[in-house]
Amino acid sequence: MSRFSRAFRGRGPVPVGTWIKLPAAESVEAAATAGFDFVVVDLEHTLLSYETAAAHIRLASALGLLPFVRVPDHGPSLVQRLLDGGAAGILFPHVDDADTAARTASATRFPPYGTRGSGGTSRAGAYGALPRAEYLRRGNEDVLCLPQLESRRAMAAATDILAVDGVDGVFLGAADLALDLGLPGTDPHVTELVAGAAEAARAAGKPSGVAYGAAPSRLADAAADGHGFVVLGNDTSLLADAARKLCQDARRALAERAGPSAPDPHHDKATP
Numbered sequence: 001m002s003r004f005s006r007a008f009r010g011r012g013p014v015p016v017g018t019w020i021k022l023p024a025a026e027s028v029e030a031a032a033t034a035g036f037d038f039v040v041v042d043l044e045h046t047l048l049s050y051e052t053a054a055a056h057i058r059l060a061s062a063l064g065l066l067p068f069v070r071v072p073d074h075g076p077s078l079v080q081r082l083l084d085g086g087a088a089g090i091l092f093p094h095v096d097d098a099d100t101a102a103r104t105a106s107a108t109r110f111p112p113y114g115t116r117g118s119g120g121t122s123r124a125g126a127y128g129a130l131p132r133a134e135y136l137r138r139g140n141e142d143v144l145c146l147p148q149l150e151s152r153r154a155m156a157a158a159t160d161i162l163a164v165d166g167v168d169g170v171f172l173g174a175a176d177l178a179l180d181l182g183l184p185g186t187d188p189h190v191t192e193l194v195a196g197a198a199e200a201a202r203a204a205g206k207p208s209g210v211a212y213g214a215a216p217s218r219l220a221d222a223a224a225d226g227h228g229f230v231v232l233g234n235d236t237s238l239l240a241d242a243a244r245k246l247c248q249d250a251r252r253a254l255a256e257r258a259g260p261s262a263p264d265p266h267h268d269k270a271t272p
Contacts, residue, residue, distance in 0.1 A: 003144055003168050004207050004228065007066060007088060011037045014223045017068070019211075019234035020056055021046045027235040028056050032063035040068045040231060043078075044093050050078075054085045058123070061086055068144070074100065076107035076115060083108065084122035089144025091171055096153040098160040105166025108145045110136050113166060144168045146209070149197055150176035158197040162204035169207040169228060172197050195225065202226050213237070 008015045017038035020027050031039050041048065041056045048056075053069055060067035069082050070091040079090055092104040106114035116139060121128040125135040145166055149158055150173030162170060172194050178185040194210070201208035207228020212218040222230045 002206070003142060007142065007144060008037065008229075014219065014227065015066075015229045016219065017066075017229065017231050018238075019070075019231060021048070021234050021236045022239075023048055023052045025055065025059055028059045028065070029063065030235070032060070032065050036065060038066035038068055038088070038229075040070050040091060041087075042070050042234070044070045044072045050081065053082065054123075057082070057086045061088075068146070070148075074104055074107070076103075079104075079107040080116050080119070083116065083139065083143055084119045084124045086123045088142075089146055089168070091146045091148055093148045093173075094150060094154075094176070095147035095161060096149075096151055097157045098164055101147050101161040101164045101167050104147055105145045105164055108139075108143050109166055110139050113140055146171050148173050150174075151180040152177070152193070155193040155197050158200040159204070162200055162206055167206070169209065170197065170201055171209045171211075171231075174210065198226055201228070 015037040017040055018031050018034075018036050020031070020039045020041045028039060039056070039060050041053045043050075043053060057067040057069070066088045067086065068089045068091060069087045070093065071078055071082070072093070074092055074095075082090065090104070090108055095101050095104060106116075108114060108116060110116050110118065118132075118136070119125065120130065120132055120135045124130075124138070125132075130138075146169050147161060147167060148171045149155060149161065154161070155177065158170070161167060174185055174190055174194050177193060178187065178190045181187070181190060183190055198208040198210075208226070209229040209231065210222055210227050211231040212222070213233060219230055219232070
């Protein structure tokens with residue numbers, strides 16, 4: 001059984017998560033209440049601090065969510081801190097080739113499989129209470145390394161990236177791929193490249209993941225396309241969309257209740 005399968009055991013055929021972009025703990029609590037399987041704390045496209053990320057990781061773990069973190073770059077020092085803080089895995093943006101993928105995998109594993117340093121007195125080591133052998137085993141066998149493929153180079157190198165030992169799956173970033181290609185996200189060429197990378201993942205026996213915004217109906221599409229995990233929506237957009245709809249609906253109801261505006265008796269009179 002793969003690391004990915006063990007991590008999501010009992011959570012359904014296609015685990016569903018959401019991005020966490022706000023610092024409020026309520027975002028993680030709401031995600032757990034809603035029934036998501038995992039959250040991805042986003043340090044790439046937000047101003048969240050490391051301390052806030054650590055708090056989200058702790059809360060998600062306590063509520064039964066798998067806590068992943070998307071890092072802003074490939075720096076191993078940040079990865080090490082997040083994993084010792086209890087992150088279940090790391091999403092690495094803009095992994096374009098096998099050499100880069102190997103470096104991301106190395107950052108998530110202890111020697112001899114990687115370069116992660118030992119910190120058994122951290123949260124991941126139960127603050128020193130976890131036997132060292134178990135702390136090292138969990139780091140090497142349970143933590144997930146998920147490179148993001150989001151460029152034409154990455155899509156072309158998908159098979160090589162997925163063949164890297166320590167890469168547990170890939171996240172396919174269609175939005176950045178479309179930017180790289182200079183095409184709209186709905187262009188058939190974008191869809192074709194994403195489908196090709198998903199097929200490479202299936203051939204490697206590793207899951208691919210995609211994000212669909214706030215489009216739950218696409219979950220069935222993801223399963224049909226063979227993806228192994230899906231990220232739906234994010235706390236910021238869900239709040240903004242709900243607030244916008246509420247405000248628009250309220251103004252529309254108010255306008256309907258008021259009816260047609262009464263004519264202005266002075267409208268057609270000449271200005272004196």
